[in-house]
Amino acid sequence: MQFNFNSTEPIYLQVADQIEEAIFTQTFVEGEQIPSTTEISKEFHINPATVLKGMNILVDANLIEKRRGVGMFVIAGAQARIVEKRRDQFYTDYVKKLVSEAKKLHITQAELAKLIERGFSAS
Amino acid sequence: MSIQVQGVQQSFHGHTILEDLNLTLEPNKIYGLLGRNGAGKSTLLNIISNRIRPTHGTVTLDGESMHDNDHTLGKIYLMSEVNMYPERSRVKNLFKTTRLLYGGFNDAYAAKLVHAFGLDINARFGKLSTGYRSIFKLIIALCVPVDYVFLDEPVLGLDANHRELFYQELIETYSDQPRTFVISTHLIEEIANLIEHVFVLNDHHIIVNGEVPDILAKSYTISGPQTDVEAYTANLNIVGEDHLGGITAHYVYGALENDRPIPDTVKVDHLDLQKLFVILTNTKEEATAYVN
Numbered sequence A: 001m002q003f004n005f006n007s008t009e010p011i012y013l014q015v016a017d018q019i020e021e022a023i024f025t026q027t028f029v030e031g032e033q034i035p036s037t038t039e040i041s042k043e044f045h046i047n048p049a050t051v052l053k054g055m056n057i058l059v060d061a062n063l064i065e066k067r068r069g070v071g072m073f074v075i076a077g078a079q080a081r082i083v084e085k086r087r088d089q090f091y092t093d094y095v096k097k098l099v100s101e102a103k104k105l106h107i108t109q110a111e112l113a114k115l116i117e118r119g120f121s122a123s
Numbered sequence B: 001m002s003i004q005v006q007g008v009q010q011s012f013h014g015h016t017i018l019e020d021l022n023l024t025l026e027p028n029k030i031y032g033l034l035g036r037n038g039a040g041k042s043t044l045l046n047i048i049s050n051r052i053r054p055t056h057g058t059v060t061l062d063g064e065s066m067h068d069n070d071h072t073l074g075k076i077y078l079m080s081e082v083n084m085y086p087e088r089s090r091v092k093n094l095f096k097t098t099r100l101l102y103g104g105f106n107d108a109y110a111a112k113l114v115h116a117f118g119l120d121i122n123a124r125f126g127k128l129s130t131g132y133r134s135i136f137k138l139i140i141a142l143c144v145p146v147d148y149v150f151l152d153e154p155v156l157g158l159d160a161n162h163r164e165l166f167y168q169e170l171i172e173t174y175s176d177q178p179r180t181f182v183i184s185t186h187l188i189e190e191i192a193n194l195i196e197h198v199f200v201l202n203d204h205h206i207i208v209n210g211e212v213p214d215i216l217a218k219s220y221t222i223s224g225p226q227t228d229v230e231a232y233t234a235n236l237n238i239v240g241e242d243h244l245g246g247i248t249a250h251y252v253y254g255a256l257e258n259d260r261p262i263p264d265t266v267k268v269d270h271l272d273l274q275k276l277f278v279i280l281t282n283t284k285e286e287a288t289a290y291v292n
Helices: A011-024 A037-044 A048-060 A078-104 A109-122 B041-048 B091-102 B107-117 B130-143 B160-176 B212-217 B226-233 B273-281 B284-291
Strands: A064-067 A071-074 B003-012 B015-025 B030-035 B056-061 B076-079 B148-152 B180-184 B197-202 B205-211 B219-225 B238-244 B247-253 B267-270
Touching (some): A011 A048, A048 B160, A078 A109, B015 B041, B015 B205, B030 B041, B041 B076, B041 B148, B041 B180, B076 B130, B091 B130, B107 B130, B130 B148, B130 B160, B205 B273, B212 B273, B219 B226, B226 B247, B247 B273
Parallel strands (some): B030 B197, B076 B148
Antiparallel strands (some): A064 A071, B197 B205, B238 B247
């Protein structure tokens, strides 16, 4: 597991984001156990209460569940839910920023559309 | 269940070290105590653990005075920079003495830590390097059966590998057996995410006292062209500034004006704990040295 933390965003949100990312990329598979609060906090020197706060965000989002005495598990359908959420946020997270940067660079709408086409054909 | 420090004042030979200091330590939390050299961190820890008597003020545990009180003092342990162990004593015998003094000691965990850190228990305390003296004292601090552990410069002389190991073991033992830790250190970045609550001691006072995420949530860098930055930060609590070429950065500690629009040219970022500490505890001379 590879976590990359920055120092300017609240750590509990970063913990939630990184676990979510791992579920999205299927590093953590549905139905399987994810590392415990203690394991994560030991590895990255993060207060266990902070890690738990991050995990609880994912519990509330119905992505992971606590099995008493065992640990946290990825819920079936979690990945699909993440995809759905990210599609909803795609406009705000990417398109708005893309257009705003394009405007600063005086890239026209037509030019931007061309660049997007190029991106699709390249990959 | 908590330790209350109330109205503590400390002077030595007419010099004020601490002034009207109040703080609460709750059970099962990890605290950071930060301050410049000579800010009075060690003095404060010594007062809480009854090694120094404050000029004024009280320290209580669950309402009971901690002054010369065997019952409350048995619940706390201070690992300090000062070496109070006899130079000629062997490490293994010092472990035994501690066990007698505290009426209990986690022998199995101590043995595990001795092995993990590679501490020679047959060595005499006086022959240990600075790093291994710290390690020896850390092992004791992590293995005594107390509710409050105070760690004054716990990683002094430890190499990066041993520091890493220490932070991991601290979390391990804390998760197994929650208790309160107060860590005083200069290596702020290394403990920034480890601590739940932070105290910053400066100019005889506690100038920051709060949960780390709350403190960081109201610490900002506002940067951009000088006039735009100044317009945006007017009337905010500006605690420092930097200039680089045409770019000005204002450091703000406190709430922003929510209804004030952020100009396109201005960037708002959060500060990390170490940078916030440096800004808040800079002397005027140091602050201008950065600017020029």
